[in-house]
Amino acid sequence: MSTITTPTTSKQGLQKQGRQKRPQTQRSRRRVEPIFYLFLVPSLILFTLAITVPGIMGIFFSFTNSIGIGDWDFIGLTNYIAIFSDPAILQSYLFTFGFSIVTVIAVNVIAFLLAVGLTARIRMKTALRTIFVIPMVVSGIIIAYVFNFLFSNSLPSLGAAAGIPWLESSLLANPDLAWIAIVLVTAWQAVPGALLIYIAGLVAVPGDVYEAAEIDGASKFQQLLKITLPLVAGYVVINIILGFKGFLNAYDIIVGLTNGGPGTSTRSIAMTVISGFNGGDYAYQMANATIFFVVAILISLVQLSLTRGRNAL
Amino acid sequence: MSVKPTRRKRFAAIGLGLALLAGLLSGCAGDAGNSEKETIRFTFSKREAIGFMTKLVADYNASQDETEVVLDTSGVDVVSASFVRGNPPDIALANYNMETSRFVQRGALSDLSGTEAASRIREDLQPLMEQYGSYPGRTSALPYSVMASSVIYNKEIFAANNIAVPTTWSELIAACEALKAAGVTPFYATWKDDWTIAQGWFDYSVGGQVDTLDFFKKLEAEGVDVGPESSVSFQKDFDQPVQKMLTLAKSYVNKDAASRAYGDGNLAFSQGKAAMYLQGPWAFSEIAKTAPDLKLGTFPLPMTEDPEDLRVRVNVDLAAWIPEASKHKDAARGFLEYLYRPEVIDAYNKSQLGFTPTKETANVPDPRIEGMVEYYDNGKVYQGPSVLVPRTIPIMNYTQAIVFGAPPASTLRTLDADWARLAFRQ
Incomplete structure (x- = not known):
């Protein structure tokens, strides 16, 4: 156990040093060079123009009956009231959250197991790592169209040839199972990102803890459970947070695979919001986006309070 | 003495920063060529x-x-x-x-x-x-x-099986049965693309029975009151046409309809894999790409027992x-x-x-x-219900859900509720 506590003590040492140094640097901290503010200006302008202003405009229009163009009137909270009784929107929230949770679990379990394998002493480690990372560099919409073809044509004809009846109809055409296809494809694309983070985490675990464990007679499985997992816990948290955030915004893969169908069974929140532009329902979907924004902030707050306690991050 | 150079440097840096920024902003405003046209x-x-x-x-x-x-x-x-x-x-x-x-x-x-x-x-x-x-x-x-759109049919297949163009619902069913008995798929369906269900299967079925102009006028008047109690509603007026659509959809289509898309349908129909195809005239040019000489014709989908009711979708x-x-x-x-x-x-x-x-x-x-032509010239036309519903209501998705097995009654109730909600917030 002493090896684990060593980094903590060294960190405390660093903090002490910092505290001692503070009086010397205090003067420069009070007067900041104005040039540093200037460096912030370009990104501040871009952020304001591209994110803040449209965001505020969207919130403003959510209280109107605007369709995005032409004449409009204020209608107060009507859009918000309508949203809470709209089964289509409630369903899109249900689908998006369910999908995100399942995908986050699938991605992290697969990525972690792959990372354990790829950091072990195996042949062709580099080649294998490269192969596993390839899905990350292909664009989501292309992946979705390729898988769409596989699900709609290749798998059914395989099923017909092999005489497997349940494989003969496309997974994408089944309203109850289409989400599984979306989880599969999304996970296929998201695993490499999580995998890289896990590999980085596993490589950082010092080898001597395993040696010590081996001497004490721990099996490989015990080592994985009792040493590897706790030591990369921070990376697990970061992967879950990053993954969950990404999956809540799911859009391109769903559009390419099912386009929200069959029926409305796989419409994500992002898809309903964007339908406001295409369907002339701008203000209503801006209200939806505002609610989603608030939900996202709440989730971020929860995640922040969860991660603040972990020094690993 | 040491202050001066720093200040000068600072001004130079600020100047440089501003120049960079100005360049960045003016880059967007640049005019792309000045042609006379x-x-x-x-x-x-x-x-x-x-x-x-x-x-x-x-x-x-x-x-x-x-x-x-x-x-x-x-x-x-x-x-x-x-x-x-x-x-x-x-x-x-x-x-x-x-x-x-x-x-x-x-x-x-x-x-x-x-x-x-x-x-x-x-x-x-x-x-x-x-x-x-x-x-x-x-x-x-x-x-x-x-x-104008209606049923596209393969004249060669109809002739080979001695089938005349049906003008009533029972003739249509008889034709489908005859085709099926001869081992021919009656309809080629491409349900993967939900719009093909909405514009063909759904619109032809409803438009063949319901006066869509009148229906939507009354629906507009009902507004937020659309529901089980209103004078017109999707759940009441569309139920029977949708049931008939399902009769056709369940028994007389290609087996892999759920995973076929519009492009697949054009190819399959050009290869004579089915006798009828519920598409608009835009499909002809696509079919002609692979089968330029295929003899095709059109007829309105008969939904009632009275040939007088025949109308085409425009x-x-x-x-x-x-x-x-x-x-x-x-x-x-x-x-x-x-x-x-x-x-x-x-x-x-x-x-x-x-x-x-x-x-x-x-x-x-x-x-x-x-x-x-005869129907178009005599004004026996209707506009499809799927295009008369505001686009914010995902009617194409709904029709796809019905064809894929969702209970029609509850889906039509959802349509009513969507309509009322839209009226409420506008």
């Missing part, structure tokens, strides 16, 4: 006719030297977004539907009543346009191509409009008049098997759409 952006995204239109635009650009028309084929969704951004195209030929109707009703389209083209439009087509609303004192859009496949926000309205009007020259508009409609909406036309219907 006035450039207008022309939106056209009917993919079957992009080749035709590309040539037409090239001809126009070569014929005069005042306007340079740039063809924009990036699609419908981009157009609505461009309106929101305040940067719409200068002129468009686009499908006339509920979406365009929003632009009309909120006054985003300019008045075309003064154009020569407007004076040549057939007056009896006015109801088709007005069904999507109007803006006081304006002619916001002009019809360019009217499409829609304004293309309408021309010029946005109010366009900065090149005059140049766009010049191009509009060119588009409506008799030889141009006739050539277009001939190539796409559409009906020309101008008063005098030399357009002779293609044999493939002859089966619909």
Whole structure:
């Protein structure tokens, strides 16, 4: 156990040093060079123009009956009231959250197991790592169209040839199972990102803890459970947070695979919001986006309070 | 002494920063070339006719030297977004539907009543346009191509099995049974693309029984009250047509219908894999790519026992409009008049098997759409319910859900609720 506590003590040492140094640097901290503010200006302008202003405009229009163009009137909270009784929107929230949770679990379990394998002493480690990372560099919409073809044509004809009846109809055409296809494809694309983070985490675990464990007679499985997992816990948290955030915004893969169908069974929140532009329902979907924004902030707050306690991050 | 150089350096750095920023901002405002011709952006995204239109635009650009028309084929969704951004195209030929109707009703389209083209439009087509609303004192859009659609059938398969064109529901079922017994798939369905269900299966079934014009007028009047108690509702009036649609959909289609898309359907139908196909005339040119000599015909889908009820689905496949926000309205009007020259508009409609909406036309219907001419000429037409529902209600998804096995009663109830909710917030 002493090896684990060593980094903590060294960190405390660093903090002490910092505290001692503070009086010397205090003067420069009070007067900041104005040039540093200037460096912030370009990104501040871009952020304001591209994110803040449209965001505020969207919130403003959510209280109107605007369709995005032409004449409009204020209608107060009507859009918000309508949203809470709209089964289509409630369903899109249900689908998006369910999908995100399942995908986050699938991605992290697969990525972690792959990372354990790829950091072990195996042949062709580099080649294998490269192969596993390839899905990350292909664009989501292309992946979705390729898988769409596989699900709609290749798998059914395989099923017909092999005489497997349940494989003969496309997974994408089944309203109850289409989400599984979306989880599969999304996970296929998201695993490499999580995998890289896990590999980085596993490589950082010092080898001597395993040696010590081996001497004490721990099996490989015990080592994985009792040493590897706790030591990369921070990376697990970061992967879950990053993954969950990404999956809540799911859009391109769903559009390419099912386009929200069959029926409305796989419409994500992002898809309903964007339908406001295409369907002339701008203000209503801006209200939806505002609610989603608030939900996202709440989730971020929860995640922040969860991660603040972990020094690993 | 040590302060001076730092301050100088600081000023230099600030100056440099500002210069960089100015360069960054002015980069966006730069003018892209200064040609003598006035450039207008022309939106056209009917993919079957992009080749035709590309040539037409090239001809126009070569014929005069005042306007340079740039063809924009990036699609419908981009157009609505461009309106929101305040940067719409200068002129468009686009499908006339509920979406365009929003632009009309909120006054985003300019008045075309003064154009020569407007004076040549057939007056009896006015109801088709007005069904999507109007803006006081304006002619916001002009019809360019009217499409009639109904069942496309393979004449060779019908002849080989001694089947006559059915005119009643029971004749249709008998024909389907005969085809099935002969080992021929009666209908080729492409349910993977939900729009093919909405425009074909759903619209033909409902339009063959329900007076859609009247239905939607009453539905509009009911507004927030649409539901089980209202005088008209989807759950009441659409139930029977939808049940009949399901009768056809369950027994008389290809086995892999759920995973086939529009493109697959055109190919399969051209290969004679089914006898009937619920598509509009736009599919003919696609089918002809693989089977140019296939003998095809059309007939309205019979939904009742009375041949008098037979009607064909029509829609304004293309309408021309010029946005109010366009900065090149005059140049766009010049191009509009060119588009409506008799030889141009006739050539277009001939190539796409559409009906020309101008008063005098030399357009002779293609044999493939002859089966619909008598209904079109006698005004036995309807507009499909799927295009009369505002686009914010995902009716295409709903029709797909029904075909895939969702209980029709509850889906139609959802439609009623969606309609009432939309009325509530507008």
